[in-house]
Amino acid sequence: MPEGDTVWLAARRLHGALAGRALAHTDFRVPTLATADLSGQTVVEVASRGKHLLLRTDAGRTLHTHFRMDGTWHLYRPAARWTGGPDWQVRVVLVTEDWVAVGYRLPVVEILATVDEPSVVGHLGPDLLGPDWDLPRAVANLRARPDREIGPALLDQRNLAGIGNLYKAETLFLSGITPWTTVDDIDHLDAVVNRAHRLLNANKNHWQQSTTGNLHRGEEHWVFERAGRPCRRCGAPIAIAEQTEPEQPTYGRLSYWCPNCQRGPAPQPTRAVDKARPPSDYRRYVP
Ligand SMILES: [Zn+2]
Numbered sequence: 001m002p003e004g005d006t007v008w009l010a011a012r013r014l015h016g017a018l019a020g021r022a023l024a025h026t027d028f029r030v031p032t033l034a035t036a037d038l039s040g041q042t043v044v045e046v047a048s049r050g051k052h053l054l055l056r057t058d059a060g061r062t063l064h065t066h067f068r069m070d071g072t073w074h075l076y077r078p079a080a081r082w083t084g085g086p087d088w089q090v091r092v093v094l095v096t097e098d099w100v101a102v103g104y105r106l107p108v109v110e111i112l113a114t115v116d117e118p119s120v121v122g123h124l125g126p127d128l129l130g131p132d133w134d135l136p137r138a139v140a141n142l143r144a145r146p147d148r149e150i151g152p153a154l155l156d157q158r159n160l161a162g163i164g165n166l167y168k169a170e171t172l173f174l175s176g177i178t179p180w181t182t183v184d185d186i187d188h189l190d191a192v193v194n195r196a197h198r199l200l201n202a203n204k205n206h207w208q209q210s211t212t213g214n215l216h217r218g219e220e221h222w223v224f225e226r227a228g229r230p231c232r233r234c235g236a237p238i239a240i241a242e243q244t245e246p247e248q249p250t251y252g253r254l255s256y257w258c259p260n261c262q263r264g265p266a267p268q269p270t271r272a273v274d275k276a277r278p279p280s281d282y283r284r285y286v287p
Helices: 004-018 136-144 152-157 164-176 189-203
Strands: 025-028 043-049 053-055 063-066 074-075 090-095 100-104 108-113 239-245 248-257
Touching: 004 043, 004 074, 004 189, 025 248, 043 090, 053 152, 063 090, 100 248, 136 152, 136 189, 152 239, 152 248, 164 189
Parallel strands: none
Antiparallel strands: 025 090, 043 053, 053 063, 063 108, 074 100, 090 100, 239 248
């Protein structure tokens, strides 16, 4: 699942391959950019900001992409076969002398003036993997809404940028508090945010996302996508429920937690296998 660490690594790989290189050919397969052309421009840098990826050129243009749930960038040598998905899922192709960068399934692809980047990333809080990471400011942003539940508060990129559903679930398990605990009821909020920071940092140099320290398939997480399976600490079944907020009652995110290891308010868990109405991240573990 693309979270801050995935986008950080994608930016670093793309930067390594493309920075300082001229774009020989570009192809944007999204309707709004059908006639766009960055060929002849040199890539100055590729950077991540939270879950946004920014590719800047020497002509003062920025290609902005966002991965959301399923997007990805692949790098190929010019003659290599593309393996990231069927052709119709390709959104962007950038060709240099040495590399072909292919963006698949990217729900956000736009080109803007580099000076206008604040219009697409200016709303973001401190970036957990950015050079300007600012723990006190992130904590202050969270504290500004003391009655908010910590689960959605951590996902809100205006507070701090880079945490998705996986790191939210794992950070709160390791902190021993449920996602429904209100910000006001958390004494050591800085320790919670620091834990998320450490988890993202520990995973930023590889594509796997492990919070247990174990990279073996099925062993990487404490609670995320483990509903109904035994807690690795106490053996109790991991619970799952959808978490919504009053201002967005139709937009829920799945929360996973151990009812035994995590203190705080929580709803009645959803049945672990609810085939009648599977929420989106269910597909991975429904047998
Ligand atoms: Zn437990």
